Amino acid sequence: MKEPAQVPQVFDYCALTNDLLFHMVFSQNMKALRSLLSALLSMPEENIESIDVLNPMQYNSSIDTKVTVLDLKLHVNDGEYILIELQVRRFENWTNRTLVYACRQIDEQSRGSQFQYEELQPVVQIAIMDHTLFPDHKRFYAKYELRDMEGRLYSDKLSFYVLDLTAVNEQSGDQNQSLLQWANAFRAQTWSEINRIENNGVREAMKTMEVIMSTPSERQLLWDRRMAQLDYENQMSTARKEGLAAGRAEGRAEGRAEGRAEGRAEGRAEGRAEGRAEGRADATLAHVRNIMTMLNLTREQAMDALNLSPEDRRAVTEKL
Numbered sequence: 664m665k666e667p668a669q670v671p672q673v674f675d676y677c678a679l680t681n682d683l684l685f686h687m688v689f690s691q692n693m694k695a696l697r698s699l700l701s702a703l704l705s706m707p708e709e710n711i712e713s714i715d716v717l718n719p720m721q722y723n724s725s726i727d728t729k730v731t732v733l734d735l736k737l738h739v740n741d742g743e744y745i746l747i748e749l750q751v752r753r754f755e756n757w758t759n760r761t762l763v764y765a766c767r768q769i770d771e772q773s774r775g776s777q778f779q780y781e782e783l784q785p786v787v788q789i790a791i792m793d794h795t796l797f798p799d800h801k802r803f804y805a806k807y808e809l810r811d812m813e814g815r816l817y818s819d820k821l822s823f824y825v826l827d828l829t830a831v832n833e834q835s836g837d838q839n840q841s842l843l844q845w846a847n848a849f850r851a852q853t854w855s856e857i858n859r860i861e862n863n864g865v866r867e868a869m870k871t872m873e874v875i876m877s878t879p880s881e882r883q884l885l886w887d888r889r890m891a892q893l894d895y896e897n898q899m900s901t902a903r904k905e906g907l908a909a910g911r912a913e914g915r916a917e918g919r920a921e922g923r924a925e926g927r928a929e930g931r932a933e934g935r936a937e938g939r940a941e942g943r944a945d946a947t948l949a950h951v952r953n954i955m956t957m958l959n960l961t962r963e964q965a966m967d968a969l970n971l972s973p974e975d976r977r978a979v980t981e982k983l
Contacts, residue, residue, distance in 0.1 A: 687881065690720070691871055696714060703789055714739055716735070716737060734764075743785045749793075761790065785821070792828065792829075828850050844862040847860055962979070
């Protein structure tokens with residue numbers, strides 16, 4: 664058995680679920696990326712002949728660690744587009760979001776003047792998630808395709824894969840062991856944990872992680888990204904609580920006022936209902952304004968961040 668790599672002792676560990684670290688590691692170390700793709704696509708590594716990273720980045724102080732989207736866009740073997748994204752926070756409209764992203768990649772292929780439909784290449788959207796997408800359908804690794812109700816494949820040009828890191832202990836016995844090892848690598852919270860994983864690709868990733876985390880400027884970027892995410896989560900939580908409290912207070916006040924004025928039971932009921940509705944609308948508007956101010960976002964970006972329904976988006980757009 665190969666001797667375990669020496670565990671670094673001089674710098675803190677940062678988990679691979681940090682999306683900036685994820686992008687750094689797998690855009691710099693092609694051996695690690697080839698191993699991960701092999702596990703995710705159930706494809707032998709030797710069959711992955713070429714990998715083009717379509718969204719390389721310069722990791723310096725100019726990167727906006729608060730709002731930059733850090734997915735990994737790849738073109739594999741000049742014949743397949745792979746979009747990999749980490750999602751550690753629950754996103755209410757995740758399936759719609761991935762449809763937009765994946766279909767955008769399909770649309771981009773058709774932009775050329777010489778495009779022919781027969782040249783359309785498959786697009787695979789892969790989500791590595793630290794929560795369960797469908798609570799009533801918990802799966803370690805699920806693949807979704809375009810099929811009819813009887814299972815007939817409509818097209819192989821668009822598919823979605825979801826790796827649920829919280830379901831590692833629920834994988835089937837015949838599960839790809841390399842994929843299981845990579846899932847454990849993403850879950851690892853210490854150098855000791857990741858060092859125990861006997862996988863050559865994971866060890867390659869470790870080498871790059873050690874270099875990154877021993878470089879002060881890149882370690883600072885990772886810290887800034889982690890703090891920006893924590894700040895964002897706390898600000899979102901605070902804004903939700905404030906908006907909910909304001910909506911309830913205004914709803915109760917307006918409901919009581921209208922109920923007293925009409926002096927009828929139905930008036931009180933309608934007053935409370937309208938009060939709650941108006942209070943909720945005002946609270947949503949205040950919520951959007953808070954997010955715009957605190958995170959320096961546009962109105963559309965703030966509404967996207969809050970996952971507002973079409974009805975709420977129209978109401979906010981009318982008032983703001």
